[in-house]
Amino acid sequence: MKIRVVSSRDEILSLNPNEKVIHLAFRPSNKDIFLLVETCPKLEIVQLPNSYQRTISKSMEMFLEMQKIQLLEGDVWGHRKDINEYYTVPPSVMSKIRNMKAEGVPNDKITEKIIRESKLNQKMIHYILNRKPLDL
Structure with a gap:
């Protein structure tokens, strides 16, 4: 299983619309998450590091829940984005x-x-x- 690692908001618009699991390696704003959901309509999971997840607003959590997108805490340990844009389990x-x-x-x-x-x-x-x- 592959997890697409997104390290900056500039990458969101270039994502494949078929992405299902995305790890955001930056602190997203509400606007970034709206753009992500719009860009990737098949999205099922957004994974964030613990420290970033605590800063997500309750309204954004409710929005993701209404879209049936899970917001998970987690890291992609040892992943080097310069080598591959996907972390593979x-x-x-x-x-x-x-x-x-x-x-x-x-x-x-x-x-x-x-x-x-x-x-x-x-x-x-x-x-x-x-x-x-x-x-x-």
Whole structure:
């Protein structure tokens, strides 16, 4: 699974309209988020670092909720934007999730194990688990 990393507001207009998961590596204004939703109509998740997420207004949180877009806290540890504009969830993690799901392991147990073994947060793991089909 790929997460598109956006490091400045200048990049928003150049995004692919089919983007579903975006990590904003800058502190977005309400205007930036409106523009992001307009530019990427298929958007499902906006991920922000914890310190930035605390500054998002309640009205913006409600707007994203009404658009059925999840606002998640999280980082893309070790990602170098100058090398690739996407952060890729390691294939080993995706494979482990797929295998555990196929074995019938409950989602909460999968989440516990993946949190310990990767740098993904709980809500991102839930998003991955609930994707239909599990196109990992």
